[in-house]
Amino acid sequence: MTFYNQNYTTYKSFYNIYYGVGEVVELILKHDHETEVFIKTLKNSHVYLDIRAKYDEIYVEGVAYSEEQDVFVHRYASEKYNITIEEIVKIYVDTEWAIGEFKQKRLEYQK
Numbered sequence: 001m002t003f004y005n006q007n008y009t010t011y012k013s014f015y016n017i018y019y020g021v022g023e024v025v026e027l028i029l030k031h032d033h034e035t036e037v038f039i040k041t042l043k044n045s046h047v048y049l050d051i052r053a054k055y056d057e058i059y060v061e062g063v064a065y066s067e068e069q070d071v072f073v074h075r076y077a078s079e080k081y082n083i084t085i086e087e088i089v090k091i092y093v094d095t096e097w098a099i100g101e102f103k104q105k106r107l108e109y110q111k
Contacts, residue, residue: 048092074089
């Protein structure tokens with residue numbers, strides 16, 4: 001299994017955890033102001049925001065997400081920030097996880 005296949009499986013598992021939570025789905029998909037402020041408090045937020053912007057840039061509505069998109073974005077970020085692809089993936093997944101926890105806590109607080 002290649003790094004990208006392992007990584008893709010990790011992403012799928014990660015997103016199933018959060019996207020399977022029902023009412024959290026809508027919150028996670030939005031780039032709301034509170035969340036954007038929270039993201040900027042996290043370590044390596046500039047790298048995460050750049051990666052997310054690149055994903056948004058290459059996203060084509062109605063076309064399924066593919067592993068090739070990961071490869072393209074990871075290489076872009078790895079070259080730009082001169083860090084390994086593994087580190088790029090860790091930054092992205094750790095930040096997504098922190099965002100999910102932040103939104104989950106906010107949702108629980110609103111109840």
